[in-house]
Amino acid sequence: MPVKNRYAELHAEITGWRRDFHTHPELLFEVHRTAAKVADLLRAFGCDEVVEGVGRTGVVGVIKGKTDTSGKVIGLRADMDALPIHETTGLEYASQTPGMMHACGHDGHTAMLLGAAKYLTETRNFDGTAVVVFQPAEEGGAGGLEMCQDGLMDRFGIQEIYGMHNTPGLPVGAFAIRPGALLASSDEFEIVVTGRGGHAAEPHRAVDTTLTASQIVVALQSVVSRNVDPLKRVVVTVGTFETDSEASNVIAHEAKLCGTVRTLDPECRELAEKRIHAIVQGTATAMGATAEITWTPGYPVTMNTPENTVYAADVARSISPDVDDNVNPILPAEDFSYMLEERPGAYIFLGNGDTPNCHHPAYNFDDEAIPFGSSWYSGMIEARMPPA
Numbered sequence: 388m389p390v391k392n393r394y395a396e397l398h399a400e401i402t403g404w405r406r407d408f409h410t411h412p413e414l415l416f417e418v419h420r421t422a423a424k425v426a427d428l429l430r431a432f433g434c435d436e437v438v439e440g441v442g443r444t445g446v447v448g449v450i451k452g453k454t455d456t457s458g459k460v461i462g463l464r465a466d467m468d469a470l471p472i473h474e475t476t477g478l479e480y481a482s483q484t485p486g487m488m489h490a491c492g493h494d495g496h497t498a499m500l501l502g503a504a505k506y507l508t509e510t511r512n513f514d515g516t517a518v519v520v521f522q523p524a525e526e527g528g529a530g531g532l533e534m535c536q537d538g539l540m541d542r543f544g545i546q547e548i549y550g551m552h553n554t555p556g557l558p559v560g561a562f563a564i565r566p567g568a569l570l571a572s573s574d575e576f577e578i579v580v581t582g583r584g585g586h587a588a589e590p591h592r593a594v595d596t597t598l599t600a601s602q603i604v605v606a607l608q609s610v611v612s613r614n615v616d617p618l619k620r621v622v623v624t625v626g627t628f629e630t631d632s633e634a635s636n637v638i639a640h641e642a643k644l645c646g647t648v649r650t651l652d653p654e655c656r657e658l659a660e661k662r663i664h665a666i667v668q669g670t671a672t673a674m675g676a677t678a679e680i681t682w683t684p685g686y687p688v689t690m691n692t693p694e695n696t697v698y699a700a701d702v703a704r705s706i707s708p709d710v711d712d713n714v715n716p717i718l719p720a721e722d723f724s725y726m727l728e729e730r731p732g733a734y735i736f737l738g739n740g741d742t743p744n745c746h747h748p749a750y751n752f753d754d755e756a757i758p759f760g761s762s763w764y765s766g767m768i769e770a771r772m773p774p775a
């Protein structure tokens with residue numbers, strides 16, 4: 388298709404941006420250099436509007452089509468931030484900042500969306516408005532939420548939104564997507580159990596915090612096995628267990644448990660939170676101790692709108708023969724979920740071939756995936772807003 392021919396010509400240029408971002412990774416909201424370069428390029432392409440500082444360091448570009456009889460506005464999103472990982476690839480364009488690395492391919496996402504923006508400003512072969520969204524802080528900072536709270540959708544009139552993530556292990560040129568839940572929600576909890584410390588030889592004069600916290604750990608596993616519908620997927624993991632006793636002959640006064648809840652179902656997410664509170668309080672009371680829970684909600688379930696998933700898969704099929712439109716969901720979380728809570732849309736996986744997994748110090752984005760990713764982004768605009 389013609390889109391791909393133009394991207395073959397642009398490939399070296401887009402690869403150059405990608406490798407420059409890779410050399411200069413930045414974390415969370417501190418993506419100042421990256422955001423400035425994105426904004427400069429968008430202005431150089433001739434975007435009709437470029438707005439910086441949306442959601443602190445996010446950048447938004449507006450591209451008007453040749454006509455606007457449809458009145459449609461479609462958003463495309465990429466993420467710009469890197470990870471606190473020390474790169475071990477040994478590449479000539481490897482990170483020059485020790486302890487920071489583009490280990491999730493957001494350098495690739497940003498470069499591919501820039502490529503699509505360049506193509507769309509050149510051709511404008513659509514009837515409506517395209518909005519390209521570059522967000523900070525996907526890796527744990529909820530930059531997507533921050534942009535939404537800064538009015539992203541209403542300010543730019545976005546009606547639908549689409550995003551993409553590269554996937555190691557999926558061949559370059561392949562796409563994978565599914566309607567409904569694609570990635571999990573991720574919440575964290577901290578439980579502090581307080582008993583009465585004492586002498587290990589005189590337990591009857593203490594309230595054993597270690598035993599109480601142990602009962603809680605075991606009882607929490609009944610949430611998945613006894614409360615959740617067995618056809619649904621939930622994970623409850625207690626990751627840390629600490630007490631304030633430092634000797635074998637001391638009964639601890641306080642214990643702290645930290646854990647996470649992952650699920651693909653918003654109802655299960657609520658149920659798990661409710662049950663965890665009940666189990667912790669009930670168990671502590673039964674043992675004569677007290678407990679306090681701090682619940683930290685993380686990213687919601689990434690929920691693809693079924694109708695928009697079909698559009699996204701159709702565009703992928705126009706680019707590639709290798710499209711799985713019913714891929715298994717996965718349990719990492721993704722903050723594009725906040726954007727999908729505000730507008731219909733879809734998130735798609737793009738093959739990144741045979742590289743170590745995302746978040747591995749030897750991971751690398753495969754530049755051969757660029758024409759496919761850029762084609763999909765701009766293809767969504769041309770397909771959803773065909774020329775009048």
Ligand SMILES: [Zn+2]
Nearest residue numbers: 491526745746
């Ligand atoms: Zn990541």
Ligand SMILES: [Zn+2]
Nearest residue numbers: 491492493552
């Ligand atoms: Zn990522």
